[in-house]
Amino acid sequence: MPTTKRTVEVDLSTSGLDAQGRPVRVPLVTDDRGNVVPMEAPDALEPDLAGEHMLINIGPQHPATHGVLRLVLELDGETVVRCVPHIGYLHCGFEKIGEYRTYNQIIPWTDREDYLNSPGNNVAFALGAERLFGIEITERCKVLRVIAMELSRVMSHLVWWGTTCIDIGAFTPFLWLFEERERIYELFDMWIGARLTTSLTRVGGMGADIPDGWMDKLTGFVRSFPKTIDEAERMLSKNAVWVGRTIGLGVMSADEALNYGLSGPMLRASGVAYDVRRDFPYLDYETYDFDVPVGTSGDVYDRYLVRVEELRQSVRILEQAIRRLPDGPVNVDDHRVVLPPKHKATSDMESMIHHFKQVMEGPRPPIGECYVAVESPKGEKGYYMVSDGTPKPVRWRIRPPSFVNLSAIPKMVEGHLLSDVIAINASIDIVMGEIDR
Amino acid sequence: MGLTPSPESAVSYAPVSQEGWVATKLDFLVNWARANSLWPMPFGTACCAIEFMASAASDFDLARFGMERMSFSPRQADVLICAGRVPFKLAPILRRIWQQMPQPKWAISMGACASSGGMFDNYAVVQGIDTIIPVDVYVPGCPPRPEGLIYGIMLLQEKVKKERAADKTLRNEMDPDPKSQLYIPPSLIDQISEPFGNSVHQTRSSL
Amino acid sequence: MSNAFQPVVAGSACATDAPAPATPRNVPLAGGDANPSAAALQRQFGDAVAGTSVVRGETNVVVANARLLDVVRWLHDDPSQRYEYLSDVTAVEFRDPEQPIEVVWHLRSLAYRQFLRLKVELPRGAELTVPSIWTVYASADWMERECYDMFGITFAGHPDLRRILMWEDYREGFPLRKDFPLRGRFSRSEQLRQALAANPEARYSMEELSVADAFADLPTEMRRRLRAGEKAGE
Numbered sequence A: 001m002p003t004t005k006r007t008v009e010v011d012l013s014t015s016g017l018d019a020q021g022r023p024v025r026v027p028l029v030t031d032d033r034g035n036v037v038p039m040e041a042p043d044a045l046e047p048d049l050a051g052e053h054m055l056i057n058i059g060p061q062h063p064a065t066h067g068v069l070r071l072v073l074e075l076d077g078e079t080v081v082r083c084v085p086h087i088g089y090l091h092c093g094f095e096k097i098g099e100y101r102t103y104n105q106i107i108p109w110t111d112r113e114d115y116l117n118s119p120g121n122n123v124a125f126a127l128g129a130e131r132l133f134g135i136e137i138t139e140r141c142k143v144l145r146v147i148a149m150e151l152s153r154v155m156s157h158l159v160w161w162g163t164t165c166i167d168i169g170a171f172t173p174f175l176w177l178f179e180e181r182e183r184i185y186e187l188f189d190m191w192i193g194a195r196l197t198t199s200l201t202r203v204g205g206m207g208a209d210i211p212d213g214w215m216d217k218l219t220g221f222v223r224s225f226p227k228t229i230d231e232a233e234r235m236l237s238k239n240a241v242w243v244g245r246t247i248g249l250g251v252m253s254a255d256e257a258l259n260y261g262l263s264g265p266m267l268r269a270s271g272v273a274y275d276v277r278r279d280f281p282y283l284d285y286e287t288y289d290f291d292v293p294v295g296t297s298g299d300v301y302d303r304y305l306v307r308v309e310e311l312r313q314s315v316r317i318l319e320q321a322i323r324r325l326p327d328g329p330v331n332v333d334d335h336r337v338v339l340p341p342k343h344k345a346t347s348d349m350e351s352m353i354h355h356f357k358q359v360m361e362g363p364r365p366p367i368g369e370c371y372v373a374v375e376s377p378k379g380e381k382g383y384y385m386v387s388d389g390t391p392k393p394v395r396w397r398i399r400p401p402s403f404v405n406l407s408a409i410p411k412m413v414e415g416h417l418l419s420d421v422i423a424i425n426a427s428i429d430i431v432m433g434e435i436d437r
Numbered sequence B: 001m002g003l004t005p006s007p008e009s010a011v012s013y014a015p016v017s018q019e020g021w022v023a024t025k026l027d028f029l030v031n032w033a034r035a036n037s038l039w040p041m042p043f044g045t046a047c048c049a050i051e052f053m054a055s056a057a058s059d060f061d062l063a064r065f066g067m068e069r070m071s072f073s074p075r076q077a078d079v080l081i082c083a084g085r086v087p088f089k090l091a092p093i094l095r096r097i098w099q100q101m102p103q104p105k106w107a108i109s110m111g112a113c114a115s116s117g118g119m120f121d122n123y124a125v126v127q128g129i130d131t132i133i134p135v136d137v138y139v140p141g142c143p144p145r146p147e148g149l150i151y152g153i154m155l156l157q158e159k160v161k162k163e164r165a166a167d168k169t170l171r172n173e174m175d176p177d178p179k180s181q182l183y184i185p186p187s188l189i190d191q192i193s194e195p196f197g198n199s200v201h202q203t204r205s206s207l
Numbered sequence C: 001m002s003n004a005f006q007p008v009v010a011g012s013a014c015a016t017d018a019p020a021p022a023t024p025r026n027v028p029l030a031g032g033d034a035n036p037s038a039a040a041l042q043r044q045f046g047d048a049v050a051g052t053s054v055v056r057g058e059t060n061v062v063v064a065n066a067r068l069l070d071v072v073r074w075l076h077d078d079p080s081q082r083y084e085y086l087s088d089v090t091a092v093e094f095r096d097p098e099q100p101i102e103v104v105w106h107l108r109s110l111a112y113r114q115f116l117r118l119k120v121e122l123p124r125g126a127e128l129t130v131p132s133i134w135t136v137y138a139s140a141d142w143m144e145r146e147c148y149d150m151f152g153i154t155f156a157g158h159p160d161l162r163r164i165l166m167w168e169d170y171r172e173g174f175p176l177r178k179d180f181p182l183r184g185r186f187s188r189s190e191q192l193r194q195a196l197a198a199n200p201e202a203r204y205s206m207e208e209l210s211v212a213d214a215f216a217d218l219p220t221e222m223r224r225r226l227r228a229g230e231k232a233g234e
Helices: A094-098 A103-113 A118-133 A139-168 A172-192 A214-236 A240-246 A254-259 A265-269 A300-324 A349-361 A401-406 A409-413 A418-428 A432-436 B021-035 B047-056 B091-100 B112-116 B146-161 B186-192 C036-048 C065-077 C140-151 C188-196 C212-217 C220-227
Strands: A028-030 A036-038 A054-058 A070-076 A079-086 A368-376 A379-387 A395-399 B040-044 B079-083 B106-110 B137-139 C049-055 C058-063 C085-092 C101-109 C114-122 C129-131 C154-156
Touching: A070 A418, A079 A409, A079 A418, A094 A103, A094 A395, A103 A118, A103 A432, A118 A139, A118 A368, A118 A379, A139 A172, A139 A214, A139 A240, A139 A300, A139 A368, A139 A418, A172 A214, A172 B047, A214 A300, A240 A300, A240 A418, A254 A265, A265 A300, A265 A379, A300 A418, A368 C049, A368 C058, A368 C085, A379 A401, A379 C085, A379 C101, A395 C085, A401 A418, A401 A432, A401 C140, A409 A418, B021 B146, B040 B047, B040 B091, B047 B079, B047 B146, B079 B091, B091 C188, B106 B112, B106 B146, B137 B146, C036 C049, C036 C058, C036 C065, C036 C114, C058 C065, C065 C101, C065 C114, C065 C129, C085 C140, C140 C154
Parallel strands: B040 B079, B079 B106, B106 B137, C058 C114, C129 C154
Antiparallel strands: A028 A036, A054 A070, A070 A079, A368 A379, A379 A395, C049 C058, C085 C101, C101 C114
C-alpha cells in the first residue's frame, strides 16, 4: 500500500545507506586493471528453495515476546507468509473473580492485569465504580488521579522503550530508562507503600493522601526526567541502525487501524487523532493544556516517535497538575463507601457500624451498568461493570487494548522478515496480563 | 511434627569417615563456583517479572551475584526463577522447560502466585508451582521487592554451598506425586474458617 | 512530510458550534440525553429495535437477534452514523435465572464523538447463537472468540470460532457462566493432570499443519497420534 515518503536525517560519518536509510553492503572485488569495484551480482543463486515453507514456533517462553505469547510463523525462507498468534498462557480468571469480590476488593486485581500501568488501572476502575455508584469525587482527588495516571503512563512507556531497545539490540537505554522508573517507584512507595502493584485508589477517593515532601520529590523528578528522554532519544532517533530496523515495518493505514480496533499510540501513529483524554474526557482533562502526537505512516518508527512525544506531553501535564493541586479532602464524605478513620472506627459507635457494614458486606450500588474508558499507555482501556444491586458486580469486563492491538499482528507481519516480527511485536506494546486476564 | 528435620532426610554436615580433606575442599570450590555464577532462567510471566527486571537493572544489580547473564535457553541455565502466576495452560510448558534444564539446577519460586497460587484461587491458575516442579526457595511478596528476591537468591546460594558431592540423592529428578488429593470443597473451607467466619466468602458470588 | 497527509480527526463530523467534549458530571442513573442514533435506529429498523434506555449517560439499544448484522452494518456504513470503531464485544449473565443472557456490543463513532451500546437478549434455554459482525469489523475476530470461550455463545459466520484463552480441548465448561464454580468443576489434582497431559509440541492447529510440506516433516510419533484422531489442540 502506498506510504508517504519522508526523509530522516541520519547522523553518520560515512554514507553507506540506500534510499530507505538501510546500510548497504556491497561486496568489492578488484577488476583486471587493479581498481576496486563493486561486485556484480551473480545471475543464479543457490538451487531454487522456493516451495518449502517452514513452520516456526516462537514462545510461549521467549525473551522477546514481552510475555507468554506464542507466535506460530509460516516462513518462506526468511519471509513471513502467515502468522498465527496464540494467547491464553496467562489467563487467570480475572473477570470471574471480579464477580466474587466487592468493588474495593477488586482494586488489587486491577493492578495485576496491566501490571505496567497499575496506578492507571486503579484510577480507571475507581472512575467506573464511582460512575456506577453515582459519586462525585473531590477536586483534590481528581488532580491526584491525573498525577497518578500520567506517572503511570511514563512508567509504562519507559518499560516499552527499554525492552524494545533490547529487542532491537540496544542495551544501554534500558538501564537509563529503568533508573528513571526507580525514581517513580520511590514516589509511589512514599505515597501508598507499594512500588509496582499500587492499589492506589478506592471507590470514592484514594487509599492515602500524599505525604509531606512528596510534591517536592515529584517536582524534582519532573525537572530531571526530560534530560533522560533527550539522552535516550539522541541515541536512537537518528541512529542508522535504529531507523533502518524500524522504518516501513508493520504499516497499518488509518482505515485498517480503525477497522482492526487499534487504539492508543498504535492508532495515532497511523494518522488517526483519537485520544480518549481529548474526545471522551474524564478527570477534567479538557482543562489541561497538552498535545496529542499523531504519526503519518503507521510504521514502527512512527509508533516510537509518538510514544516518546507522549512522554514529553505527560511531563507537561504533570507540571500543570503540580501547580493546580488544591487543598481539601481526598476522599468523598460518604459513609456508605468510604471507610471511617481508624481512630473513629474503634471509638465511635456509628463509625464502627459503618466500618462493619462496608467490610462485611461492601457498599451496594444501584442496579445499572456503566462503561468508563480511559487512555491507558496501551490504548483505550475500559471497565464495563454491571450491577444488580448487590455489593459484588454481576459482570466485570475489562476491555483490553493490547488484546485488540495484538489481533492485528498477522496483518502487520505478513511479508516482513523474521527479525522484523520481533520489532513489530515490540512496537505494539503488549502486556500479556491484560491480554489474557 | 515440629520443625526439627528427621534424621534420615537430613544431609550430614559432619565429615563422613571416607571424606577427606581433599573431598571437602573440592566440595567447597565447586559449590563456591556454582553459587557465585548461578545463571538464571527467567521464567517471567507477570508483575514479578517486572520486579525481576528491576533487580537486574542498575539500582539493585544482580550482576553482583554473577547473575546478570540471563539465560533464556534452559539448556544453559542453572536456576529457574519462576516470576509470576502460572495458569494451567502454561503448566506443561513450565514442566518441559524444567526438564530441559541440565543438572545441577535449582528453582526459585518468586512471588505469592508462583509459590501458592497467590490471590488467584480459581479455575485457571496452578496453586503453587511446586505441584509441577521441585522448588528450592520460595520468595513471598506480591511482587516481592528486589531486596526480597535478592534475599531469596542469597538463601539459595547458602543452600548450594552446603551441598556435598558424596550425597548421591542430590541430583535425583523428582516428579511431584500425581495422586495427591488437593481438593478442598468450598463448604469445608467455610467450615474450617469458623467461628469467626470468612468475611470475604471468596467462593460465593452473592452475599 | 508529504503535503497529502491528512490525519483522521475525531469529531470531524460534529457541528462546528457543538460544545467541546467535557468530563461528565453528576450523571444521573437513568434519563438524560439519548444518543441520536437510538432514534435513527428506530426510524430505520422499526420493530427490530426492542427498546432503548439511557443508563448513567450511556444509550443502550436492544436489538432483535436476527437483524443484528443489518443494524451493525447500517451503523457502520451510513454517513449520518459512521460508527467505524468497535470497542468491545462481550456478554453478561445475570444471577437471576429469569433474566436472559445479554450479548453486548460497544460501538464508537469517532467522527461524531458518540458511544452506543447494542444488546441482544438470549432467553435462557434458547440456543446461544448470535450473528458475527466480523465482516464489518475485523476487531470482532478475537473478541467474539473470547466471548465463545468464556460463555459458550456461538457467533454464526465467524471464520474460526475456537477457544482463545483456555486450551482448545478444555473440558470443564465455559468459565464465565454462573453455574461454573469459581474453582472449576474438577479437583485440583485432576485439573493439574489434564493440564500436564497436554504435549506442548503437539499444540498446532490443523490449519497450521496444513502448511503442506511441514506435515511430511512432522515427527513420526506425532503423525501417528494425529492419524489416530488426537485433536491437535489450539
